[in-house]
Amino acid sequence: MENFNLTEDQSNALIYFQEITQIDSNEIGIQCLSMHNWDVQRAVNTVLTPNSDLPSTPEIVQNEQRIPPVTSVTARYMPNYALQLFRTPLSFLYTFYLKLQPFLPWRIIRAAFSFFRSIIWTQPRPYPRPYPGPDPGPDPGPYSRPDPRPDPLKEIEDYCRYFNNKYDTKHPTFYQGLLSQVLRDVQREVRLLFIYIHDKNSTLCDRFCHEVLCGDAIQLTVGDNLFWSTSLDTQEGAAASRLLTANFYPCLCIIAHHGSQQTIQFKLDRYTDCDQCLAEIINAVENANQTLQYNRERRTISNSRDRLLEEQNAAYLDSVRIDQEKAEQRQREENERRKLEEEEQKKLQEFTDFRDRLRQSLPSEPSSTENDIIQVSIRLPDNEPIKRRFQRTDSAKLLFEFAWTNVNVPNQFELLWGYPRKRYQYEQLGDEIIGDLMKGNTETCFLEQIDEDR
Numbered sequence: 001m002e003n004f005n006l007t008e009d010q011s012n013a014l015i016y017f018q019e020i021t022q023i024d025s026n027e028i029g030i031q032c033l034s035m036h037n038w039d040v041q042r043a044v045n046t047v048l049t050p051n052s053d054l055p056s057t058p059e060i061v062q063n064e065q066r067i068p069p070v071t072s073v074t075a076r077y078m079p080n081y082a083l084q085l086f087r088t089p090l091s092f093l094y095t096f097y098l099k100l101q102p103f104l105p106w107r108i109i110r111a112a113f114s115f116f117r118s119i120i121w122t123q124p125r126p127y128p129r130p131y132p133g134p135d136p137g138p139d140p141g142p143y144s145r146p147d148p149r150p151d152p153l154k155e156i157e158d159y160c161r162y163f164n165n166k167y168d169t170k171h172p173t174f175y176q177g178l179l180s181q182v183l184r185d186v187q188r189e190v191r192l193l194f195i196y197i198h199d200k201n202s203t204l205c206d207r208f209c210h211e212v213l214c215g216d217a218i219q220l221t222v223g224d225n226l227f228w229s230t231s232l233d234t235q236e237g238a239a240a241s242r243l244l245t246a247n248f249y250p251c252l253c254i255i256a257h258h259g260s261q262q263t264i265q266f267k268l269d270r271y272t273d274c275d276q277c278l279a280e281i282i283n284a285v286e287n288a289n290q291t292l293q294y295n296r297e298r299r300t301i302s303n304s305r306d307r308l309l310e311e312q313n314a315a316y317l318d319s320v321r322i323d324q325e326k327a328e329q330r331q332r333e334e335n336e337r338r339k340l341e342e343e344e345q346k347k348l349q350e351f352t353d354f355r356d357r358l359r360q361s362l363p364s365e366p367s368s369t370e371n372d373i374i375q376v377s378i379r380l381p382d383n384e385p386i387k388r389r390f391q392r393t394d395s396a397k398l399l400f401e402f403a404w405t406n407v408n409v410p411n412q413f414e415l416l417w418g419y420p421r422k423r424y425q426y427e428q429l430g431d432e433i434i435g436d437l438m439k440g441n442t443e444t445c446f447l448e449q450i451d452e453d454r
Contacts, residue, residue, distance in 0.1 A: 186256075
């Protein structure tokens with residue numbers, strides 16, 4: 001194509017056109033594409049349309065160079081009616097596909113196809129063996145019901161019993177729990193974790209147990225740290241072997257937590273001699289103590305920070321509680337004050353109504369020409385005296401009722417008159433009349449306020 005001086009886009013269009021139409025002639029392809037302004041879709045539609053005229057002697061001008069015409073062209077199709085009937089629907093479907101392709105949700109289609117394929121073609125898998133062990137016999141098939149998995153804790157108990165019976169009980173105390181539990185405990189208690197994975201079929205593991213694990217030196221080295229052990233044929237042993245990437249047995253590792261991460265401080269690569277192995281373990285423990293010290297310092301700082309935070313929270317809660325108590329006290333005082341004001345307003349309103357009723361029920365004042373008249377003057381503490389004439393036969397309580405009709409008279413008071421002066425209160429008077437208590441024609445009374453408590 002380089003002889004025709006085509007651009008990269010034109011070369012790609014020509015290749016795509018030839019793949020679809022199966023026309024090997026470059027001249028025919030270039031002529032068809034140039035007739036349709038290098039629109040591949042239009043050129044393909046023209047070629048695949050029945051009775052279309054293909055150029056047989058094309059003359060193409062590229063960069064002012066004329067290409068000699070081609071005298072013969074071999075087409076890879078047969079101009080018969082059966083083939084035309086077959087190509088017509090294909091041409092229509094291809095044209096429809098090209099127009100619809102940009103709008104198709106290909107991701108959704110692929111996901112749906114994968115989902116249905118997984119339902120139709122996926123076959124059930126046989127249930128995996130729970131742990132290594134002796135061959136139970138021929139495979140019963142993928143649809144048979146598998147045996148239930150054994151309890152991991154029961155497996156660890158059986159292993160500890162096996163170890164004590166075969167070797168000796170004089171060994172570091174084994175942690176009776178799962179691997180996840182012991183990892184949490186050593187992190188919480190800031191201690192080292194010794195992990196030993198035993199292979200029952202290994203003679204080297206037998207030597208290691210007799211020479212190292214059942215000796216006094218390893219117990220002194222472990223000290224108050226935790227020791228966890230199990231065999232390779234248990235679920236926890238297989239999980240620990242994958243976690244530690246164990247390739248050699250006996251597998252002994254020392255794990256310490258550096259911050260929130262688990263780090264392997266020591267891993268036994270090979271076992272040849274007891275003394276050399278113990279020296280490596282002791283050296284690893286001494287180096288791991290630095291990590292433990294870092295964890296303890298970090299735990300101390302964290303505890304101090306937590307304690308300080310708790311104290312600050314407690315002080316804040318106390319201040320909030322005190323503020324709430326003060327606010328509640330102010331609210332109670334405000335409610336009491338409002339209640340007293342309401343009671344006072346109620347009393348004032350009641351006394352105002354009482355005074356209005358007295359004014360309406362008070363008998364009219366007698367004239368000065370009538371007989372048995374007494375002129376009474378009541379002196380107030382801070383105001384002008386009030387005066388009125390009374391019949392001698394009027395009730396003595398009428399003196400108090402007349403005084404109450406004046407706005408300057410308090411609610412509770414007593415009257416003093418006579419020589420020597422006597423004190424009279426409204427509640428103390430009974431059926432006495434004014435003439436019994438006052439003998440003269442004019443009398444002067446003194447009004448004194450009294451407390452409501454009295």
